[in-house]
Amino acid sequence: MQGSANLNIMIKAARKAGRALVKDFREVENLQVSVKGAGDFVSRADIGAEQIIRDELMGARPTYGWLGEESGATEGADPTRRWIVDPLDGTTNFLHGLPHWAVSIALEHKGEIVSGVVYDPAKDEMFWAEKGAGAWMNESRLRVSGRRSMIECIFATGVPFAGKQTLPATLQDLARLMPACAGVRRWGAAALDLAYVAAGRYDGYWERELNAWDIAAGLLLVREAGGLTGPVREGYDILGKGAVIAANDQIFASFAKLIRDA
Incomplete structure (x- = not known):
């Protein structure tokens, strides 16, 4: 290397x-x-x-x-x-x-x-x-996927558990996203979710209530693989707030709008 x-x-x-x-x-x-x-x-x-x-x-x-x-x-x-x-x-x-x-x-x-x-x-x-x-x-x-249509895309997230406050928001996200895509995966490791977006295995990823150490390295992977990243709530600091959206450059805008339209 x-x-x-x-x-x-x-x-x-x-x-x-x-x-x-x-x-x-x-x-x-x-x-x-x-x-x-x-x-x-x-x-x-x-x-x-x-x-x-x-x-x-x-x-x-x-x-x-x-x-x-x-x-x-x-x-x-x-x-x-x-x-x-x-x-x-x-x-x-x-x-x-x-x-x-x-x-x-x-x-x-x-x-x-x-x-x-x-x-x-x-x-x-x-x-x-x-x-x-x-x-x-x-x-x-690595290069992010080139899919342009949301209905062809697979996304990843983390579903809140054990009393986390963002469960209702995530369930609402899923209700809007699931009919519009090819599937959602929840594999339980944020760093790997972002790495998989960078590798083109996932087309996009979003999650709330994360810590800086969960996502810092993965954010750079996505960006350097040609993808885009942003906060769940526009204007917020991703590492500080721990709420992230990441996707390939073709569908980021559509995906981010869907997640942000809570």
Whole structure:
């Protein structure tokens, strides 16, 4: 893979954490007899993976800031750069033995995501992008789909659960979208949903109530693959509000209008 020194550091960290998570994933099936035990185990796996990534990234770039799902925010000596990390996106899938989860690492520079990695260890698919250099999966260049008709498109989302406030809005979205498209998928890993839009596997994706570490790397993947991204509510900051719409450039306007017409 050809990339910057920072990107190579990110890829190395993602692979190292991925190897540890794959070993833990093999143990999950043995823990299903005890929900509490499995949940505790996965929490330890999540925290352990973040520590691996933090050691790799901060060891190489000790002046950068940090924002991680498990460890929170740390300001760096260099205030212009920070790592944004989700060590295990798709934790519920992991807990249930479903092989659809990922490591997500982004580098932010002066408020803009400039490098991103989403690694799916179960399938050994490394999605990566740098600003201005395109998006890739392993050695293959990525391009969003070219579909122009909504009725031919497949979309992805996350359906709110466990008391999240945006369930009514999402159900309304589905009521408007389902008759107008070829299908909606809910696979439970936001980082991979965005990576799949970049790869042309999905034509579009939207979701609310996300965190910056869920989507930072994936947003860059979509943009560098020729897609468009925007907030669910126009004028809002995507990372700050955690509500995103992403799609290929052909159907973004139609798709965004449908989601925003609540």
